[in-house]
Amino acid sequence: MVLDMTIIHKVTIHYRQANKTISLDVPDGENILQYFESSDIKLPYLCRNGCCTVCAVRILSGKLDQSDGIGLSRNMQKKGYGLLCIAKAIDSVELETQDEDEVYQIQFGKYLGDIKNEPGNPFDI
Numbered sequence: 001m002v003l004d005m006t007i008i009h010k011v012t013i014h015y016r017q018a019n020k021t022i023s024l025d026v027p028d029g030e031n032i033l034q035y036f037e038s039s040d041i042k043l044p045y046l047c048r049n050g051c052c053t054v055c056a057v058r059i060l061s062g063k064l065d066q067s068d069g070i071g072l073s074r075n076m077q078k079k080g081y082g083l084l085c086i087a088k089a090i091d092s093v094e095l096e097t098q099d100e101d102e103v104y105q106i107q108f109g110k111y112l113g114d115i116k117n118e119p120g121n122p123f124d125i
């Protein structure tokens, strides 16, 4: 008899823009965005490297390992924000998707103003 000793964390995401709540049991240390995608659950993302903040969520309860990300200041992490694309499951967590550009505006709005993403804008990718 082989016992599976994998530690599992319940990850619940309130995907507000899609008007749905999704929960999965995620193995300890797994990347949350990738794990949800492996279950055919699509969540918001763009760069997938912890830089753009499109995948930002509010952490309602629990903790995330965000040590791989650079797009979210320590201050924003302390305020309870996380990035799904670099977050690893280390605790059972309840998360909710941010308002559009919420984290971007809080972190960079004071420096960049209210730049609209129009064709030809130098910030287009």
Ligand code: FES
Pocket (backbone or CB within 6 Å): 044, 045, 046, 047, 048, 049, 050, 051, 052, 053, 054, 055, 056, 071, 083, 084, 085, 086
């Ligand atoms: S997809 Fe860009 S920070 Fe997560």
